[in-house]
Amino acid sequence: VFQTRDLRKHFGGVRAVDGVSIAVRQGEFRAIIGPNGAGKSTFFNLVTGLLECDLGRVFFQGQDITGTPPHVLYRKRISRTFQITSIFSDLTVQENVQVALLSHDRRTLDLLGRAKTMALRRARELLERVGLEAEWSRTAGVLSHGDQKRLELAVALANDPRLLFLDEPTAGMAAQERFRSIQLIHGIAKELGLTVVFTEHDME
Ligand code: ADP
Ligand code: MG
Secondary structure, three states: OEEEEEEEEEEOOEEEEEEEEEEEOOOOEEEEEOOOOOOHHHHHHHHOOOOOOOEEEEEEOOEEOOOOOHHHHHHOOEEEEOOOOOOOOOOEHHHHHHHHHHHHOOOHHHHHHHHOOOOHHHHHHHHHHOOOHHHOOOEHHHOOHHHHHHHHHHHHHOOOOOEEEEOOOOOOOOHHHHHHHHHHHHHHHHHHOOEEEEEEOOOO
16 A cells, blocks of 8 residues: 655765665554654655655555655545644644544635534544543643644544554653553554554664
8 A cells, every 4th residue: 555665865964764665555554663863754754745755756555656745645545643743732622623624525714613513523533532532622732742642643534544654653652651552543543444654763
């Protein structure tokens, strides 16, 4: 479902990504593990269109998607989360997911006015999936770090992704919470038949 061939990105003398070839099959749950600075986020930024590759190709379902911009990849149902959590901190937990659902349905111009009533049921379902249903009315910015990560996951799932990239989904969590979070994500991936690639810096 996903493949890279000889992917390269250098920043001056820094060989952040230097000839990476990987292949991921439908429904696989794979990790890219390496210490800080290994090039994991750069790799994600290359395959999700945020950075231009120096060299190499990226394939999704056999189709060459090298250099395709992020919003087009999103329409192909490739979702991602960021190492530094990317949510709307001033909106409520539920509104964050509603906005993502509206965007998936190409109704972004309706955003906040109508978001209050639209996509409610689906938003609640997604929040339940990630274990945040009780927090739906809270302002996203006040959630704990781990809960913000789970919210970002719900937002990524709103696109009904075929391929999901999670950049350090357990960043900043304590060991116990890290383990639970990965179990949660793994359970969701299995249930939805998702193909997931995530990064982790903890070599252990
Ligand atoms: P990881 O996610 O594995 O911690 P990164 O992909 O963030 O690693 O970084 C890999 C290397 O590339 C690091 O040495 C980092 O400083 C460098 N780097 C990342 N992004 C840039 C950039 N935009 N400009 C210059 N150097 C960068
Ligand atoms: Mg990183």
